[in-house]
Amino acid sequence: MATSKLNNWLGFVANMGVVLGLILVAYQINQESELTKIQLFSEATSSRKEFNQAMMGGDPMEVVAKSVERPHELTLAELQIMDFYFISALNELRRLEQLREAGLAVDVEVESFYVFYFGSNFAQAWFQEYGGENEYESTRDSIINTNSDWLIGFFDRVLDRLDSDSGQSLARDKAAGQ
Incomplete structure (x- = not known):
């Protein structure tokens, strides 16, 4: 009986670990998405700046x-x-x-x-x-x-x-x- 309870708790903890891992992966994907947006904006700004300087x-x-x-x-x-x-x-x-x-x-x-x-x-x-x-x-x-x-x-x-x-x-x- 004690091993059954222990197995249940270990299964629960393992499942919680998986859920937390998935949450962290989702958070990291969101962070990467934000960084990609910032990088694309920066590249677009740099490109516009180069174009404007060339036109000047x-x-x-x-x-x-x-x-x-x-x-x-x-x-x-x-x-x-x-x-x-x-x-x-x-x-x-x-x-x-x-x-x-x-x-x-x-x-x-x-x-x-x-x-x-x-x-x-x-x-x-x-x-x-x-x-x-x-x-x-x-x-x-x-x-x-x-x-x-x-x-x-x-x-x-x-x-x-x-x-x-x-x-x-x-x-x-x-x-x-x-």
């Missing part, structure tokens, strides 16, 4: 500066460069927000991203035209509420710090027609 044709900083200083003078080719520049920025912003949701990025990083990429009148106008898509709904308010003069004001302050005696600034140079 190298270093877009001259065009970016022109979009801040003299946006109405941008050529069609430069406007297209800016389009790819901002699309790349939105893709990076999406990645940063996912990192923030995972606890791997802090709000300050995301907020500083808004002002550096969308802190100009041209960037704001571009986003309001392009950013009506639902995929950017979570960031729309933050981008639209970014100070549209922040970027030029930031560099004015940097230049003012460099040469406070001369009183020269980027905004004053622009006003003087330089």
Whole structure:
């Protein structure tokens, strides 16, 4: 009788072990599925980034500066460069927000991203035209509420710090027609 009870208990424990093993396998499959999704998203983002960089044709900083200083003078080719520049920025912003949701990025990083990429009148106008898509709904308010003069004001302050005696600034140079 004692061996029968022992056998029953051992059978029960073995069955519980099998059930727990199946639960762990299901959990591991779910984890692998999530990792695969993350990897596919990462590869797609990387591919989009490479495409956008190729379409920008190298270093877009001259065009970016022109979009801040003299946006109405941008050529069609430069406007297209800016389009790819901002699309790349939105893709990076999406990645940063996912990192923030995972606890791997802090709000300050995301907020500083808004002002550096969308802190100009041209960037704001571009986003309001392009950013009506639902995929950017979570960031729309933050981008639209970014100070549209922040970027030029930031560099004015940097230049003012460099040469406070001369009183020269980027905004004053622009006003003087330089």
